Amino acid sequence: MLSTKGQVxxxxxxxxxxxxxxxxxxxxxxxxxxxxxxxxxxxxxxxxLVVQVGAGADGEVFFCGYRQLGExxxxxxxxQFRDICNALTPLVEWLVLVQEAGAQDAPLTEGTxxxxxxxxxxxxxxxxxxxxxxxxxxxxxxxxxxxxxxxQIKQVFKRLCELGYLTRPNPDKQIYLATGKLDYxxxxxxxxxESESLDLEGRAESASQGQLL
Amino acid sequence: xxxxxxxxxxxxxxxxxxxxxxxxDAYLSGSVPDQALEPAVEERLxxxxxxxxxxxxxxxxxxxxxxxxxxxxxxxxxxxxxDANTGAALATFKTLxxxxxxxxxxGDYAAADAYLADLKEHVYAFGETLGHSIRVLWSRLxxxxxxxxxxxxxxxxxxxxxxxxxxxxxxxxxxxxxxLAETAGDLRELRRLLVTRLQRTxxxxxxxxxxxxxxxxxxxxxxxQIRGRTRLLKGWLLHMEQQPDxxxxxxxxxxNLPQLFNQAAPVLAxxxxxxxNPQHESDLLSLVVQIRALQPPERFAPPPGEAxxxxxxxxxxxxxxxxxxxxxxxxxxxxxxxxxxxISALDYRRQHGLPWDAESWLYQVIGGYEGLPEEQKECFExxxxxxxxxxxxxxxxxxxxxxCLIL
Numbered sequence: 037m038l039s040t041k042g043q044v045x046x047x048x049x050x051x052x053x054x055x056x057x058x059x060x061x062x063x064x065x066x067x068x069x070x071x072x073x074x075x076x077x078x079x080x081x082x083x084x085l086v087v088q089v090g091a092g093a094d095g096e097v098f099f100c101g102y103r104q105l106g107e108x109x110x111x112x113x114x115x116q117f118r119d120i121c122n123a124l125t126p127l128v129e130w131l132v133l134v135q136e137a138g139a140q141d142a143p144l145t146e147g148t149x150x151x152x153x154x155x156x157x158x159x160x161x162x163x164x165x166x167x168x169x170x171x172x173x174x175x176x177x178x179x180x181x182x183x184x185x186x187x188q189i190k191q192v193f194k195r196l197c198e199l200g201y202l203t204r205p206n207p208d209k210q211i212y213l214a215t216g217k218l219d220y221x222x223x224x225x226x227x228x229x230e231s232e233s234l235d236l237e238g239r240a241e242s243a244s245q246g247q248l249l
Numbered sequence: 250x251x252x253x254x255x256x257x258x259x260x261x262x263x264x265x266x267x268x269x270x271x272x273x274d275a276y277l278s279g280s281v282p283d284q285a286l287e288p289a290v291e292e293r294l295x296x297x298x299x300x301x302x303x304x305x306x307x308x309x310x311x312x313x314x315x316x317x318x319x320x321x322x323x324x325x326x327x328x329x330x331x332d333a334n335t336g337a338a339l340a341t342f343k344t345l346x347x348x349x350x351x352x353x354x355x356g357d358y359a360a361a362d363a364y365l366a367d368l369k370e371h372v373y374a375f376g377e378t379l380g381h382s383i384r385v386l387w388s389r390l391x392x393x394x395x396x397x398x399x400x401x402x403x404x405x406x407x408x409x410x411x412x413x414x415x416x417x418x419x420x421x422x423x424x425x426x427x428x429l430a431e432t433a434g435d436l437r438e439l440r441r442l443l444v445t446r447l448q449r450t451x452x453x454x455x456x457x458x459x460x461x462x463x464x465x466x467x468x469x470x471x472x473x474q475i476r477g478r479t480r481l482l483k484g485w486l487l488h489m490e491q492q493p494d495x496x497x498x499x500x501x502x503x504x505n506l507p508q509l510f511n512q513a514a515p516v517l518a519x520x521x522x523x524x525x526n527p528q529h530e531s532d533l534l535s536l537v538v539q540i541r542a543l544q545p546p547e548r549f550a551p552p553p554g555e556a557x558x559x560x561x562x563x564x565x566x567x568x569x570x571x572x573x574x575x576x577x578x579x580x581x582x583x584x585x586x587x588x589x590x591x592i593s594a595l596d597y598r599r600q601h602g603l604p605w606d607a608e609s610w611l612y613q614v615i616g617g618y619e620g621l622p623e624e625q626k627e628c629f630e631x632x633x634x635x636x637x638x639x640x641x642x643x644x645x646x647x648x649x650x651x652x653c654l655i656l
Contacts, residue, residue: 051515084513101511112514113501121497128485141400142475225481236484
């Protein structure tokens with residue numbers, strides 16, 4: 037059996053994100069600076085290192101990045117960046133749908149549970165949500181061809197689990213947990229917002245005030 | 250005077266108790282409509298200073314003092330009133346201290362004692378009010394302003410609490426212990442009350458308030474972060490709606506790549522296990538044990554044989570073979586019943602020339618008696634003739650038994 041260190045290295049090399057929800061032991065292990073430098077030393081042989089995103093009490097994610105960037109590495113990163121940019125809009129729409137359907141103040145963050153059955157019954161009862169779900173599920177990211185709410189929502193959740201945005205702790209229950217990769221998504225949007233000066237927050241605020249007026 | 254006050258207070262409290270229902274209704278719903286109360290009750294409550302009418306034609310409301318009493322007693326979350334008026338309290342302290350000093354100076358000790366008691370009451374009340382304010386702040390903090398629904402309302406509540414903390418801290422700063430020490434002069438009682446006691450209270454409260462302030466700021470930060478995320482998502486969707494041909498800039502082409510996007514390609518492909526490695530055997534076995542295999546029971550059960558034809562017929566007659574010694578015992582019992590006289594078992598054996606030896610006969614009789622059902626046993630009594638063992642106490646040797654009928 038592998039030690040925690042071995043498991044962490046394995047998961048990092050597999051391209052997984054390590055957060056508190058998906059792998060609490062590994063996450064705690066990496067929080068310790070000494071352990072992290074050990075893992076870093078090991079990964080250095082493969083031109084890799086541990087990258088940490090997000091700071092705060094529990095919003096931290098670790099994943100594996102390159103140490104030295106050459107042509108090949110830049111090509112890989114460019115491809116991944118394009119992938120994530122293409123995934124942004126479908127994911128954001130899905131996050132808004134979940135938040136609005138649940139009538140919650142906060143969008144999903146790491147560790148928030150999502151109950152598929154509840155969400156499904158709310159979406160089924162509300163035509164606007166049904167339309168939104170249909171649109172979201174037909175994005176290439178989710179790739180659903182189904183016409184029923186049941187098929188669409190299951191496909192979306194399945195893809196989200198595959199992509200690592202959700203985990204399902206108990207395979208017998210339809211309860212999903214949001215992972216730290218979602219928090220990573222917020223960081224990406226925030227980064228784009230800041231570096232391109234899009235002023236997304238201001239825009240949303242003025243739009244909501246316009247609705248109030 | 251004090252007797253009067255006492256009586257009036259008791260009357261007031263009784264009135265509160267007697268009209269507890271309408272008062273609680275007023276507390277919970279904010280007001281009581283006129284029709285809900287009988288005119289006499291209404292007049293009494295208004296006169297007693299429990300209810301009041303804020304303006305002509307309005308419903309009756311609870312007086313602030315009564316409401317505050319209830320909020321405090323019920324530890325109601327909605328209670329956000331905080332008394333931060335330190336200036337007034339300080340002025341009262343100074344005035345009472347001056348009265349006390351003057352009374353001492355003129356030698357009026359009775360009045361001085363009364364002033365001192367009054368001052369004490371005020372100082373204690375000041376500490377109590379501060380403590381109460383902090384408790385109220387904590388209780389609101391601890392449920393994260395759960396009594397209001399939306400995030401914006403929570404942020405507003407948090408800002409209100411922060412301004413209250415700042416006010417309290419500003420009020421505490423107003424207390425100048427030098428001035429108080431000067432006011433107290435060299436009077437020991439005053440010094441202890443105004444300097445030592447107050448200093449301790451204020452120190453503890455200031456410390457706790459700074460903790461509260463830290464927590465409030467932290468919570469506000471979290472609320473803002475959550476709100477920021479919601480807006481970020483909404484803003485993104487708006488942006489995509491307004492500019493459908495928008496393309497994210499190529500942020501990874503910069504010479505120094507942001508850490509955020511430095512994500513390496515996976516290098517580990519899914520692996521398969523090596524079942525020929527003896528070192529892994531125990532791990533693999535433990536995994537195999539966990540597998541819940543579906544094994545229908547019929548896979549192991551032998552196939553059922555051909556069923557023989559079932560023929561219903563008359564059951565063969567059989568006879569229960571009686572045991573002769575038992576029959577003899579029954580005959581003996583019947584004999585006792587017939588005669589109605591106690592008959593010795595050994596005599597009966599001799600009379601009928603029974604073939605069994607005395608001991609087995611006696612055993613059989615005793616056994617027969619013990620074997621009777623309880624209700625039949627009650628009709629007989631078994632008397633045993635015998636003697637105690639000459640050497641060993643506690644042993645009784647039975648020579649003969651007599652069965653008699655009890656009726």
